[in-house]
Amino acid sequence: MSTPVGETVALSLDEVRSMTIAALNASGADRANAEAVADVVTRAERDGCASHGVFRVPGYCKALIAGDSKGDAKPTVERRAPGVVFVDGDRGLAPLPMALGRPMLVQAARENGIASMAIRNSAHFAALWPDVEPLAQQGLLAMSYVNSRAFVAPAGGTKAVYGTNPMSFACPRRDGKAPMVWDQASSAAARGEIMIAARDGHSVPEGFGLGPDGQPTTDPNQVLEGVLLAFGGYKGAGIAMMVEILAAGLSGGELSYEADEQYTGHGGPTHNGHLVIAMDPSAFGADTFIDRIESLFERILDDEGARLPGDRRLANRARIPKEGAVLPAKLVAEVRALAGTA
Amino acid sequence: MSTPVGETVALSLDEVRSMTIAALNASGADRANAEAVADVVTRAERDGCASHGVFRVPGYCKALIAGDSKGDAKPTVERRAPGVVFVDGDRGLAPLPMALGRPMLVQAARENGIASMAIRNSAHFAALWPDVEPLAQQGLLAMSYVNSRAFVAPAGGTKAVYGTNPMSFACPRRDGKAPMVWDQASSAAARGEIMIAARDGHSVPEGFGLGPDGQPTTDPNQVLEGVLLAFGGYKGAGIAMMVEILAAGLSGGELSYEADEQYTGHGGPTHNGHLVIAMDPSAFGADTFIDRIESLFERILDDEGARLPGDRRLANRARIPKEGAVLPAKLVAEVRALAGTA
Numbered sequence: 263m264s265t266p267v268g269e270t271v272a273l274s275l276d277e278v279r280s281m282t283i284a285a286l287n288a289s290g291a292d293r294a295n296a297e298a299v300a301d302v303v304t305r306a307e308r309d310g311c312a313s314h315g316v317f318r319v320p321g322y323c324k325a326l327i328a329g330d331s332k333g334d335a336k337p338t339v340e341r342r343a344p345g346v347v348f349v350d351g352d353r354g355l356a357p358l359p360m361a362l363g364r365p366m367l368v369q370a371a372r373e374n375g376i377a378s379m380a381i382r383n384s385a386h387f388a389a390l391w392p393d394v395e396p397l398a399q400q401g402l403l404a405m406s407y408v409n410s411r412a413f414v415a416p417a418g419g420t421k422a423v424y425g426t427n428p429m430s431f432a433c434p435r436r437d438g439k440a441p442m443v444w445d446q447a448s449s450a451a452a453r454g455e456i457m458i459a460a461r462d463g464h465s466v467p468e469g470f471g472l473g474p475d476g477q478p479t480t481d482p483n484q485v486l487e488g489v490l491l492a493f494g495g496y497k498g499a500g501i502a503m504m505v506e507i508l509a510a511g512l513s514g515g516e517l518s519y520e521a522d523e524q525y526t527g528h529g530g531p532t533h534n535g536h537l538v539i540a541m542d543p544s545a546f547g548a549d550t551f552i553d554r555i556e557s558l559f560e561r562i563l564d565d566e567g568a569r570l571p572g573d574r575r576l577a578n579r580a581r582i583p584k585e586g587a588v589l590p591a592k593l594v595a596e597v598r599a600l601a602g603t604a
Numbered sequence: 605m606s607t608p609v610g611e612t613v614a615l616s617l618d619e620v621r622s623m624t625i626a627a628l629n630a631s632g633a634d635r636a637n638a639e640a641v642a643d644v645v646t647r648a649e650r651d652g653c654a655s656h657g658v659f660r661v662p663g664y665c666k667a668l669i670a671g672d673s674k675g676d677a678k679p680t681v682e683r684r685a686p687g688v689v690f691v692d693g694d695r696g697l698a699p700l701p702m703a704l705g706r707p708m709l710v711q712a713a714r715e716n717g718i719a720s721m722a723i724r725n726s727a728h729f730a731a732l733w734p735d736v737e738p739l740a741q742q743g744l745l746a747m748s749y750v751n752s753r754a755f756v757a758p759a760g761g762t763k764a765v766y767g768t769n770p771m772s773f774a775c776p777r778r779d780g781k782a783p784m785v786w787d788q789a790s791s792a793a794a795r796g797e798i799m800i801a802a803r804d805g806h807s808v809p810e811g812f813g814l815g816p817d818g819q820p821t822t823d824p825n826q827v828l829e830g831v832l833l834a835f836g837g838y839k840g841a842g843i844a845m846m847v848e849i850l851a852a853g854l855s856g857g858e859l860s861y862e863a864d865e866q867y868t869g870h871g872g873p874t875h876n877g878h879l880v881i882a883m884d885p886s887a888f889g890a891d892t893f894i895d896r897i898e899s900l901f902e903r904i905l906d907d908e909g910a911r912l913p914g915d916r917r918l919a920n921r922a923r924i925p926k927e928g929a930v931l932p933a934k935l936v937a938e939v940r941a942l943a944g945t946a
Contacts, residue, residue, distance in 0.1 A: 343717030344715065344716040345687050345717040345887075346716075346888055348888060373686065374686040374718075376688065376716075376881070378718045380888050405846075415907070418910045418911050419904065419908075421906075421907045421910075446838075494835040494836020495836070496913075497840070498839070500773065503786075503904075507745070511745075511775075511885070512745070514893075519900075543854060545684060546690060546854045546855065547684050554856075554859065555853055557859070558848065558849070558859055561765050562761065565760075565765065566761075567762060568757070568763075569760050571759070571838075571842055
């Protein structure tokens, strides 16, 4: 029985979590790996981030079922230098190595003022803000960088070299306010946006991509056969290159074009590298840090029309735990089928 | 006697350096401060970066003559944490504190794998690549962040809050090759570009700025009365905010709108904050780091039309030391007049 397109169901966050764990377990994930993934999926749904919530569960399951990501991965965490936490993800999904390494990263940042965590052999398929928000909740400034498969052309080029290469930035706030966190791809648009435009017969803005002939195009089908462009021209391409080098270079994880060459077409995430940097403002001696950041944010919000990044997420966070996550019925049916409970 | 517009003179790099030192000395800089500024000015001319070479000397002199920047500033360098070098610029120009702090930053990065240098009470008026290139020449990955006066609107806003907020990224290369370094403002265009368009009666592209009414405009005069926009829309505005928080927040230096409020109109740089982060790839255990980065760069250059950032600078660097720096005669006359040797 097919579910009509557009039909939705509301699930409680507990239901989101247990459904996700069941689908991952049935696809081969052990308890630790399934719970870590379900945690980031549930936090995404809590914040209304549909693109990184339950929507990603079939992809995680496909990577497990294909045997490309290990469901029983046992990440190892070591302190390679006072400021370097190194995590080998054991060819599993990223949420578990990210969660296992974080306490040592916090400790290293407090001891040294700045520290980093490099992760390799790990498949990242989530938003990046859940990786850094817990650090800012503990008073740290944090940035993270993740590469992916090759989708984005270098400055002036026409062939895919960089991943969509997102980065994130998190800044603590006063009085237990939720941290300010942004999280953005280095590509002008997500590949998913282009796919939706193609499905719906819409054109895409100039600057989103090039066709297979290397020429600018607004035809999403041409972009899908061609290459994505970085946001903001050569400056965004500079950011994409930086993310590639920080995420894959320092960790020794796959560069985006290497991940592409290894990709078996399962539809889930590939193994790459990730880097998180955490800084403790108190170690810099700026004891007015939080007051000055709040003044900056006030100044921004004085400007009618200006918003802080993430404010829509935080508004959702106040509402969705009570109202539940509204999900496409077809997606819920797919995840339940993966769990064997459809 | 006025010099015709467009007339140029070629100076040797030694002449650039000595002329710059003379102008700074005559404006109140002591030997250490004048030599540090002349070093970054001369390196800019060596690399053909006209916008950050001798062109900046009158601005440095104006800040000194106005008494806003101290010519005899004595920066202090301290290690506030294993990974934190903290430099107080003593209300002088940035090149001296940057140069004095760098050896301790290198040492801290080697000991910890990652380290940072925060600088406050320091007026940055140079390109950012000279700050990070020496780190990459010693095998370190490096990033730097500098804020300025308020010129750029936040995402969705119409009033200036952020500086043009440049950042830079430097990556070491194999076999003594010059590091790959990029250096880019967070604004879509430099304010100087808008001023040149206004002078020449040209329009500027959509997305460069808003008029004083808060509406998008292609009239450079309207942009100069209004506000600049970040590159690449809200994503560039996210970068601008990050630079503001990293540069001014961690150091305790002036936020861009604070610098604006203190600015006395002298035409030179204001005091702000700067942050440099340095990472030692060998501390991460990726002993193939350089080989993999070279593979990435080869892949980029395989793509006809693609270039590595900074390659024009490096081509100039091979040529200009022999041929000399070609400078507007009017600018040379202005700097010589400042030196009292016109």
